[in-house]
Amino acid sequence: MVPCYNEVENAELMxxxxxxVFSEALSGYDYEIVFxxxxxxxxxRDVIENLCAKNTxxxxxxxxxxxxxxxxxxxxxxxxxxxxxxxxCCDFQDPVELIPEFIREWEMGHKIVxxxxxxSKENPILYLLRSIYYKVIMKMSPVKMIEHFTGFGxxxxxxxxxxxxxDDPIPFLRGIVAEYGAGFNMKxxxxxxxxxxxxxxxxxxxxxxxxxxxxxxxxxxxxxxxATFAGAFCSFVSFxxxxxxxxxxxxxxxxxxxxxxxxxLGVFLLGGIQLLFLGLLGExxxxxxxxxxxxxxVIEERRINxxx
Numbered sequence: 001m002v003p004c005y006n007e008v009e010n011a012e013l014m015x016x017x018x019x020x021v022f023s024e025a026l027s028g029y030d031y032e033i034v035f036x037x038x039x040x041x042x043x044x045r046d047v048i049e050n051l052c053a054k055n056t057x058x059x060x061x062x063x064x065x066x067x068x069x070x071x072x073x074x075x076x077x078x079x080x081x082x083x084x085x086x087x088x089c090c091d092f093q094d095p096v097e098l099i100p101e102f103i104r105e106w107e108m109g110h111k112i113v114x115x116x117x118x119x120s121k122e123n124p125i126l127y128l129l130r131s132i133y134y135k136v137i138m139k140m141s142p143v144k145m146i147e148h149f150t151g152f153g154x155x156x157x158x159x160x161x162x163x164x165x166x167d168d169p170i171p172f173l174r175g176i177v178a179e180y181g182a183g184f185n186m187k188x189x190x191x192x193x194x195x196x197x198x199x200x201x202x203x204x205x206x207x208x209x210x211x212x213x214x215x216x217x218x219x220x221x222x223x224x225x226x227a228t229f230a231g232a233f234c235s236f237v238s239f240x241x242x243x244x245x246x247x248x249x250x251x252x253x254x255x256x257x258x259x260x261x262x263x264x265l266g267v268f269l270l271g272g273i274q275l276l277f278l279g280l281l282g283e284x285x286x287x288x289x290x291x292x293x294x295x296x297x298v299i300e301e302r303r304i305n306x307x308x
Contacts, residue, residue, distance in 0.1 A: 001080055003073040004048075005038040005066065011047045011098045014088075017060055017096045024102040035090075036061040036076035036298075038068075052304040060095070060304040070214065073151060074171040074297040078164050085155050093122075093193050096151040102154035102190060111156035111184035114177060117148035138216055140222040143179045145215075145291040152176070159184050169294050172285070177221050217287040224284065227277035234270060241266070262275035 002014055003037045015033055022031050035048045037060065051058045063072060077085050084106055088094045098115060105113045134147040151173045163176060176182060177186070234278045 001034045001036065001085055001087045003036050003071070003076055003088050004038045004044055005039065005072075006042045006044060006091040008040070008043045008047055009042055010090050010092060011035065012051060014092065014096070015055075018088075018093075018099070019055075021096055021099050026103060029103070031057065032080070032082065033058045034061065034076060034080055035059070036072055036079075037063060038072045039063050039066045049304065049305050056305050059306055062299075062301045062303075064231065064299045064301040068210075069173060073172070074163070074173050077155065077160060077173075080160065083157050085157075085160055086153070086275050087155075087278075088149055089150075089152065093195070095191055095194065096193055098189065099205045104154065104277050105187045105189065107153050108186055110187035112153065112159055112177065112181050112186040114146060114149050114153035114181070114186060114188055116146060116188045116190050117193045117281070118190040120148075121195045122193060135217055137212075137220070138251045140216070140220040141175075145174060145219070146174065146181075147176045149177070151177075153189070154176075156184065167290070169297060170214065170218075170290050171297065172214050173217055179219075179265075187248065213283050214287070217284050224281070227280065229259050229299075230273055230277065234273060238270075244277065 001017075002011075004011055007014075010060045015035075018031075018033055035051075037045055037048060039062075041114045045060075045062060048058075048060045052060050056253070061076060068073075073087055084103075086099055086102060088096065094115065102115075103219055105125075112304060130148065134145065138147065159180075162180065163171070163173075166176070293294075
């Protein structure tokens with residue numbers, strides 16, 4: 001299953017690479033290649049249509065609009081009907097060569113085989129920030145998250161049936177795998193993440209922030225607890241300061257000057273803390289609101305070759 005968005009330079013080569021892997025190392029297996037396109041605008045759909053016309057094993061789902069980096073792959077996995085599903089990014093950062101290794105582990109009884117990045121050839125600063133994020137979320141969440149796991153791996157049809165039943169309008173696959181993976185004899189397989197083969201990454205600050213907030217609000221309670229503790233602490237400190245100023249003023253009414261600096265600092269400090277936690281509370285409410293509305297994970301425009 002290959003999710004893609006504006007991958008006109010990579011789509012055909014990805015399909016050919018997967019076909020070569022199966023013809024050379026996995027000739028005993030039948031397979032299908034399912035592209036799910038998240039409303040590309042650069043000609044990716046034309047490439048996929050040509051591939052589907054030449055090979056009925058290649059199938060395509062075209063989304064009516066861009067449904068984000070989590071919904072589209074999740075939906076694509078649920079549309080696959082094989083004995084197992086291997087989602088792989090179209091930019092070649094996930095090594096196609098690992099497909100036989102994943103299948104070998106699957107044959108040994110592991111219903112889930114996840115690819116975990118042991119190192120990466122991407123921007124080192126970005127990799128460092130990802131590492132910090134994973135450390136933080138692992139400390140905060142009661143679910144033991146998988147560090148440097150992006151969804152690349154192999155999933156048995158029994159797990160696919162499970163995620164079909166979740167009915168989650170904003171599914172977070174990384175958290176779902178971490179939460180339920182132990183029951184499927186999960187195996188972690190380390191690999192080095194390559195650089196993007198061609199094209200530009202579609203991740204930016206907003207998309208990375210959105211991913212972080214989705215995991216944070218879906219799998220932690222710490223944010224709201226921090227707001228409670230911070231409020232209690234600030235109230236206690238404010239009471240002590242107020243009591244100190246009151247006593248000092250009573251003791252030396254004429255000479256003790258309160259001044260504006262403590263008041264100004266206190267107002268800005270408490271205002272900043274309030275705005276911070278109002279924003280965090282808003283993220284939780286947004287998460288709840290999206291789930292309550294319960295819109296479809298993806299809306300399809302059309303399919304190709306699924307009748308075959």
